[in-house]
Amino acid sequence: MNYQIELRHLLYFKVVAEELHFRRAAESLFIAQPGLSRQIKQLEDYYKTNLFIRDKRNVELTEAGVYLKKEVDLIFNQLSNVKDHIEKISKGKITSLKLGFIGSAVQAILPQLLVELKQKQPLIDITLNELSNEVQMEMIHKQELDFGFVRIESTPLGIQSVPILTEHFSLVVPKNRFPKAKGKVNLMDFTEEPFILFSKEYSNSYYELVMSIFDDHGFEPNVTLKTVNALSIFNLVSQGLGVAIVPTSLKKGYHTHVDFLELNHLPQRTTLSLVWNKKNRNPGIPLMLEIVNGLKGKS
Numbered sequence: 249m250n251y252q253i254e255l256r257h258l259l260y261f262k263v264v265a266e267e268l269h270f271r272r273a274a275e276s277l278f279i280a281q282p283g284l285s286r287q288i289k290q291l292e293d294y295y296k297t298n299l300f301i302r303d304k305r306n307v308e309l310t311e312a313g314v315y316l317k318k319e320v321d322l323i324f325n326q327l328s329n330v331k332d333h334i335e336k337i338s339k340g341k342i343t344s345l346k347l348g349f350i351g352s353a354v355q356a357i358l359p360q361l362l363v364e365l366k367q368k369q370p371l372i373d374i375t376l377n378e379l380s381n382e383v384q385m386e387m388i389h390k391q392e393l394d395f396g397f398v399r400i401e402s403t404p405l406g407i408q409s410v411p412i413l414t415e416h417f418s419l420v421v422p423k424n425r426f427p428k429a430k431g432k433v434n435l436m437d438f439t440e441e442p443f444i445l446f447s448k449e450y451s452n453s454y455y456e457l458v459m460s461i462f463d464d465h466g467f468e469p470n471v472t473l474k475t476v477n478a479l480s481i482f483n484l485v486s487q488g489l490g491v492a493i494v495p496t497s498l499k500k501g502y503h504t505h506v507d508f509l510e511l512n513h514l515p516q517r518t519t520l521s522l523v524w525n526k527k528n529r530n531p532g533i534p535l536m537l538e539i540v541n542g543l544k545g546k547s
Contacts, residue, residue, distance in 0.1 A: 253294050258320050260287045261299065265317045268307045325391055333531060336373060343532035344373035345394045348384035350450070351478035353397035355500040356413045356520050357543060364539045372532065380476045381451035388523055394530050396523045399495070401453035408526045410540065414519045417461070418499060419509040420485050420492040426507070433509045439467050442490035444481050447474035454518065458493055461516050482506050495520075 260277060264284070267273040274281040292299050299313035309317060333343050345365075349358055365372055377393070384396035388407060403409045419433055448455045462469050472490055475481055481492045482504035495518050499508040522540055524533060 257287055257291045262320045345532045346375045348377045348379045348393045348396040352495050352497050355497045360543055380449055388525050391525055391528050399451050399454045399518055408524050410522045412520045412522055414517050415496050416512040417493050418496040420506050422488050423505040423507055432513045435465050442472040443469040444473040444484050444490040444492045445471055450476040
């Protein structure tokens with residue numbers, strides 16, 4: 249039969265795909281289990297394929313079901329965003345923006361950006377989430393974030409990117425433990441020191457960039473601790489647990505007992521970028537980009 253697929257069919261599918269249990273799914277949807285099974289059968293007839301593998305004990309998604317689940321999640325996330333934007337507009341607000349960021353964005357551009365946004369749209373709602381690069385990219389893809397401030401080498405298809413700040417690195421050492429060099433810092437003087445670095449979970453490409461610094465100097469660092477949080481790195485260094493290599497902009501805004509030895513003679517540079525999903529139709533995106541471009545022009 250040729251059924252007309254409605255949003256409720258996709259909702260029923262979504263709940264069954266999450267529960268992988270028809271009785272529990274029916275209870276959460278407040279419908280009878282035979283009725284739910286009938287709706288799923290209509291959906292399978294419409295797509296002309298099985299979406300679930302079912303026996304008396306187990307329910308599993310087929311390959312087609314796995315694909316549909318990802319698409320349905322995007323559809324319902326977008327519907328939630330539309331509802332949110334409409335509610336904001338009805339209250340006189342342009343929209344809401346969900347921003348992800350890494351610690352160095354706070355020092356580079358984020359405070360000025362928030363001031364400008366609030367000046368131009370006083371009623372705009374802004375949600376800030378400090379997240380690793382990898383998590384931000386995943387959430388941008390799903391449109392669970394509107395923008396992200398990340399350090400990555402390249403962006404996947406469908407993700408737009410604007411460079412915000414390109415900078416060199418600094419060596420972070422305990423306060424007054426190492427005399428500040430009059431000339432270039434020689435990294436070879438630190439071969440015996442334990443290193444504390446941002447982990448691959450922070451950004452795999454960023455981690456590889458930092459490791460290339462050691463490759464250029466011909467030694468493998470003794471990496472004893474890894475984290476995704478800048479303040480944690482500084483606190484560990486201040487306690488004498490090692491030294492670290494970080495983007496130089498991180499020396500601003502953190503009041504910790506460490507020294508920064510700049511490595512601006514090294515060829516490696518790291519770029520903080522603003523990323524967003526080009527499919528995202530949040531009405532606040534053009535305003536955000538206008539302000540970012542204006543701030544870049546002033547810098």
